[in-house]
Amino acid sequence: MTAGALPSDFVSYSAKWGADPLRIQGPGGNTSIKIGEVMWIKASGMELGQALERDVFVPVNRAAALAEAHGAGDGTCKAAVIGQTGLRPSIETTFHAMLDWDVVAHTHSVATIAHAISPDGLQIARDLLRDLPVAFVPYAKPGLPLTAQIAQTVSAETQVIVLGNHGLICCGSEPGEVADLMDEVERRLTRPALGMTADMPVAAPPDEFIWVPEVGRLALEARLRDLACSGSLYPDHVVFLGPGLPRAPMADAPVAVLKGQGVALRKDATSSQRAMLICLADVLARLDPAWAVSPIGAEAEAELLDWDAEKYRQALAARGPA
Structure with a gap:
């Protein structure tokens, strides 16, 4: 199986999210899809926005990645990669494997981060998302520490995860469900934005x-x-x-x-x-000055x-x- 055989809607949604700087920036964020015993996940350092133009996903053995999520191995999931791809799986592969949903999308949503960097903002987000299957996870270092923190916080029904000082995870049975859920979270958390553009300074910039x-x-x-x-x-x-x-x-x-x-x-x-x-x-x-x-x-x-x-x-x- 090659990346070209991945469901087209999964690839197109991944590219759409990756091309939106209010959801993903540069090589940040990652998506995954589980197909039988294989989990395809964005490779480390690759950009989701290029998913329609190049192979940005790497296949890993789902059981092996799940074992690493529970402490077997070093947590990088490099040993779980199937075949010789020359790529490493995302540093966050373990939580994708641990979450028992077919499709998992992790974004660095600006709307979410604007709430998640503030105790006041997080309380507002709890109120705004209270009727969704949501969990709020305190900050932890990406990789195994974050996976462990997520495991301690979520339930089998959780589909939305707000990561303190980090971003957003949405999960579902198929890509369209995840897209709809993510759009709803974005709609609820989006805040008015100050204009950040200023006039070009009169003075020359520092050298280089x-x-x-x-x-x-x-x-x-x-x-x-x-x-x-x-x-x-x-x-x-x-x-x-x-x-x-x-x-x-x-x-x-x-x-x-x-x-x-x-x-x-x-x-x-x-x-x-x-x-x-x-x-x-x-x-x-987008940060409330009072927060x-x-x-x-x-x-x-x-x-x-x-x-x-x-x-x-x-x-x-x-x-x-x-």
Whole structure:
């Protein structure tokens, strides 16, 4: 069986979600479908938005992946891959295997993250989603820790999972059911957005940087600037942009937020880094000013920065499409 034989609606929905920056950014997010003893899942570092143009899914032995979810193996599911694909399965394969639904879609939904980075926002989300088969899972490092946290929280009936400081999971028996459920969650959680575009700064950007005026408001308002610079709010932020955003150019940082001027991005930044910068602005644009915000913290940032699985994903994203 090849990826070309996957159900066309599964592939087309995956591509649609991957092409929507309010649901998935760069190589983030993942979808899976279980067909008999095989589970197809997006490969690490690949982009769902390209699902109609290239093979972005990798087949894994469903039983072997489930065994890794329960502690057999290292949790990467590399040993569960069927055949020689040259790709690694997503770092989140174990929770896809553990969830007993045929189709699982995990997005980095901006509408969801805007609620999930705040205790106040999470309470609002509980009220808005209360009549759905929903569970709320506290933040945990992606991979086995997140799988364990999900296992402790969900029931067999759960189809919607809000991940603290992370995103959204929707599950169902077929792709259309998942699409409808995801659309309903998005509809309920979508909030009005501030305009983040600012005028191009008069001053020249720092050497080797360019201005990104579409997120310029982050540099002009103290509240937004402090939120952007005070720590990472979700995993892909720290993986691709580093912990928080610096307030001045730094040699090891792709972005600088210059007070009263604008947001500068390195000329050699990857498309994934640019996408994550836009995502941060999209999230903060939808955050209620009255809500408290809880970054993931320095310890969680360090775990992600030192993680081989994320270094691999960064390397693939930097390489770009083949």
